[in-house]
Amino acid sequence: MKLNRDRITAILMLLPSIILLGIFVYGFIGQTAYTSLTDWGLNPAQALAINPEIKFVGFDVYRELFTGFIDVRFRQDLVNTFFFTIFFITGSLGIGLLLAFLLDQNIKGENFFRTIFLFPMSLSFIVTGTVWRWLLQPRGGLNTLPTLIGLEPGQFRWLTSRRQIWQFNWQDLPYFTGLLVAAILILITVNSFRQSRRQRLIISLISLILVLAWTFSGARSVELLPYPETHGFNLAFIGIIMAAVWQMSGYTMALYLAGLRGIPGELREAARVDGAGEWQLYRYVILPLLQPITLSAMIILGHISLKIFDLIFAMAGADNATTDVPALLMYLTTFRGNQFSKGAAIAMVLLIMVAAVIIPYLWTSLRSEVKR
Amino acid sequence: MKRLLALLLVSLFTLAAAQGQLEIFSWWAGDEGPALQALIDQYQGMYPDVEVENATVTGGSGVNARAVLKTRMLGGDPPDSFQVHAGQELIGTWVVADRMEDLTFLYKEQGWLEKYPAGLIDLLSAEDGIWSVPVNIHRSNVMWYNPAKIAELGISVPTTWDEFLSSCSSVQAQGVTPLVMGENWTQQHLWESVALGVLGPDDWDALWSGDLAFNDPKLIKVWDTFGEVLACTNDDAAGLSWQQATDRVVSGEAAFNIMGDWAAGYMSTTLGLTPGEGFGWAASPGTEGVFMMLSDSFGLPKGIANRDNTLNWLRLLGSVEGQDIFNPLKGSIAPSFDSDLSRYNAYSQAAAADWKTNRVVGSLVHGAAAKEAFMSQFATVLEIYLSSNNAGSAANAAQAIASQVGVGQ
Numbered sequence: 089m090k091l092n093r094d095r096i097t098a099i100l101m102l103l104p105s106i107i108l109l110g111i112f113v114y115g116f117i118g119q120t121a122y123t124s125l126t127d128w129g130l131n132p133a134q135a136l137a138i139n140p141e142i143k144f145v146g147f148d149v150y151r152e153l154f155t156g157f158i159d160v161r162f163r164q165d166l167v168n169t170f171f172f173t174i175f176f177i178t179g180s181l182g183i184g185l186l187l188a189f190l191l192d193q194n195i196k197g198e199n200f201f202r203t204i205f206l207f208p209m210s211l212s213f214i215v216t217g218t219v220w221r222w223l224l225q226p227r228g229g230l231n232t233l234p235t236l237i238g239l240e241p242g243q244f245r246w247l248t249s250r251r252q253i254w255q256f257n258w259q260d261l262p263y264f265t266g267l268l269v270a271a272i273l274i275l276i277t278v279n280s281f282r283q284s285r286r287q288r289l290i291i292s293l294i295s296l297i298l299v300l301a302w303t304f305s306g307a308r309s310v311e312l313l314p315y316p317e318t319h320g321f322n323l324a325f326i327g328i329i330m331a332a333v334w335q336m337s338g339y340t341m342a343l344y345l346a347g348l349r350g351i352p353g354e355l356r357e358a359a360r361v362d363g364a365g366e367w368q369l370y371r372y373v374i375l376p377l378l379q380p381i382t383l384s385a386m387i388i389l390g391h392i393s394l395k396i397f398d399l400i401f402a403m404a405g406a407d408n409a410t411t412d413v414p415a416l417l418m419y420l421t422t423f424r425g426n427q428f429s430k431g432a433a434i435a436m437v438l439l440i441m442v443a444a445v446i447i448p449y450l451w452t453s454l455r456s457e458v459k460r
Numbered sequence: 461m462k463r464l465l466a467l468l469l470v471s472l473f474t475l476a477a478a479q480g481q482l483e484i485f486s487w488w489a490g491d492e493g494p495a496l497q498a499l500i501d502q503y504q505g506m507y508p509d510v511e512v513e514n515a516t517v518t519g520g521s522g523v524n525a526r527a528v529l530k531t532r533m534l535g536g537d538p539p540d541s542f543q544v545h546a547g548q549e550l551i552g553t554w555v556v557a558d559r560m561e562d563l564t565f566l567y568k569e570q571g572w573l574e575k576y577p578a579g580l581i582d583l584l585s586a587e588d589g590i591w592s593v594p595v596n597i598h599r600s601n602v603m604w605y606n607p608a609k610i611a612e613l614g615i616s617v618p619t620t621w622d623e624f625l626s627s628c629s630s631v632q633a634q635g636v637t638p639l640v641m642g643e644n645w646t647q648q649h650l651w652e653s654v655a656l657g658v659l660g661p662d663d664w665d666a667l668w669s670g671d672l673a674f675n676d677p678k679l680i681k682v683w684d685t686f687g688e689v690l691a692c693t694n695d696d697a698a699g700l701s702w703q704q705a706t707d708r709v710v711s712g713e714a715a716f717n718i719m720g721d722w723a724a725g726y727m728s729t730t731l732g733l734t735p736g737e738g739f740g741w742a743a744s745p746g747t748e749g750v751f752m753m754l755s756d757s758f759g760l761p762k763g764i765a766n767r768d769n770t771l772n773w774l775r776l777l778g779s780v781e782g783q784d785i786f787n788p789l790k791g792s793i794a795p796s797f798d799s800d801l802s803r804y805n806a807y808s809q810a811a812a813a814d815w816k817t818n819r820v821v822g823s824l825v826h827g828a829a830a831k832e833a834f835m836s837q838f839a840t841v842l843e844i845y846l847s848s849n850n851a852g853s854a855a856n857a858a859q860a861i862a863s864q865v866g867v868g869q
Contacts, residue, residue: 135553425837
């Protein structure tokens with residue numbers, strides 16, 4: 089590699105942002121990771137001292153979070169995030185796609201409707217949260233709607249209901265994880281069979297068998313906790329999901345609409361000439377072409393939902409345990425409880441979850457760019 | 461060059477001496493703003509050369525202010541004086557971290573040791589020092605009711621929880637909520653009144669000195685009683701603010717409510733009710749003769765720029781003049797025994813009389829009795845109880861947290 093003038097200029101140009109990113113993003117991630125491996129905050133006398141004595145304790149804090157008696161709230165928060173993410177993404181994608189299809193029918197006043205559907209996205213989550221908090225008050229808003237047609241007012245406690253459905257035992261988590269991994273492996277196996285890639289087929293088949301064997305023999309006997317602990321989907325989250333979908337579905341609509349406009353008219357013409365009906369046209373031509381957009385939308389929505397904080401803070405407050413998520417708990421443990429290492433550990437868990445969503449996406453998109 | 465530098469230094473010095481600054485960090489905005497402003501005005505009148513910076517961070521009970529304060533202290537930028545709940549919220553967080561100066565000399569200089577009740581001085585003291593100056597006193601264990609509604613329901617104000625529970629079903633049968641409760645922290649607030657009523661003041665203090673375990677059978681009884689009391693409350697509690705809960709007592713939808721005595725300020729000032737006629741009060745069941753207090757106080761952080769100005773501020777806060785300016789506006793009472801009661805309303809006069817005679821204990825939820833690390837995790841304990849309805853597991857969780865954070869050490 090020769091250092092010609094061009095290269096030097098390039099390096100000089102990049103250097104400031106590399107240094108700043110290195111310190112203010114990766115440096116601080118590293119510091120948080122280190123803090124999460126210490127006991128900072130466990131002893132109140134050291135928590136806020138000028139020069140706190142901090143001991144390195146390895147992964148103790150993480151073990152405490154996932155198996156400790158008093159950190160049951162963190163585990164329920166993870167379950168909450170899981171359900172919230174699933175419903176939020178499917179809701180936003182589904183409604184966004186529907187709106188985009190509707191607007192794509194060359195209707196009158198398309199600009200008007202597009203703007204209306206996009207408006208919620210321009211609000212901050214705090215504003216959305218406040219508005220929806222009012223709408224979801226137990227004795228007002230949505231619950232009074234039935235009285236307009238002479239029915240009894242609704243009784244559902246939107247944000248404070250303590251009902252929980254789809255309960256499962258935290259002990260069964262390894263079993264469910266095994267099933268999930270097996271499902272993914274089955275998809276990979278089927279795909280590689282179709283594409284007749286032998287090596288990949290063999291590897292995925294072997295790992296599938298191993299995972300299945302472990303799932304049905306060993307997974308049930310793994311003891312995460314010394315006692316059963318049930319978690320489930322808190323119905324209080326329905327209101328939060330509604331507000332989040334309301335805010336973000338306009339955005340997915342815009343993404344899909346751009347995608348629809350990018351599909352050349354010739355393709356539609358060709359499909360019609362081949363005798364495809366309207367339904368077949370969408371099912372076999374347009375939807376497959378929209379797949380990359382679905383993927384990007386999922387990534388964007390996915391990382392929003394994993395990090396969600398402000399919407400819930402405004403809608404239900406930080407103390408409402410039935411609508412808690414890890415980001416809120418991180419704030420509470422760090423700044424109210426002075427448990428800095430536990431807060432840092434929750435932050436790291438969040439980072440790992442977001443990374444699990446983002447990194448595969450970056451990986452594939454970077455690789456396909458190189459190929460091109 | 462040297463002369464120029466010297467000149468510059470000298471002029472900088474005079475500048476600092478002539479102006480002088482004082483930064484007061486608090487969460488008193490909104491309704492409580494005027495009371496703080498009156499104090500600041502008084503201070504400015506006494507020390508016109510000092511430039512006072514009123515740094516407030518909004519959010520009830522200091523939920524946001526405390527987070528901002530922590531980042532400032534960790535960043536090495538302490539405010540000259542900050543508001544903090546008197547007791548363990550100050551001691552368990554800032555005194556043990558060696559961030560505060562001992563104020564015993566100020567108490568001796570001003571003769572405050574004789575003016576405040578011994579129970580209050582005990583709560584403010586730890587490790588051979590007195591660590592902050594209280595400016596007001598609120599009472600946590602108060603039961604509020606609407607006298608006309610109580611007469612209509614044909615019940616008397618209960619003096620024990622058993623008495624309350626025995627009338628519960630008859631009140632429910634008349635379509636009235638026996639006890640109205642609000643969002644999460646007001647449930648914790650109810651818990652501490654139930655616990656004090658069931659345990660009594662001696663065991664309550666033993667709990668915080670570490671002499672009584674949180675999973676002791678006595679505490680199991682507290683949780684069981686709490687569960688029975690919860691059965692007499694409204695089912696939409698988590699959606700109500702404390703004001704909305706108070707509104708239900710005023711409107712007669714509910715018979716009783718347990719809330720700190722800021723509710724008196726809300727009912728008399730905001731709702732315009734006459735104390736004793738529009739609303740009545742009593743010590744929460746089983747706590748007659750005990751004053752569960754909480755107090756806002758200010759301390760002297762180490763390493764601040766304007767120590768003298770801050771000391772003058774603390775002298776004003778601790779003086780009966782300062783307290784009598786602040787408290788009638790805030791709706792609280794003065795910690796000092798020689799306060800001029802004619803400036804206060806009927807409720808506050810009654811509270812001040814109790815303050816002089818009652819046994820004083822500290823509040824858990826409002827930072828007096830327990831360290832922040834315990835207090836903030838107590839919400840989880842309550843959550844465990846609410847979702848499992850199991851007194852044993854709640855008590856064990858509380859004990860696990862207490863030994864982890866070292867309550868009473």
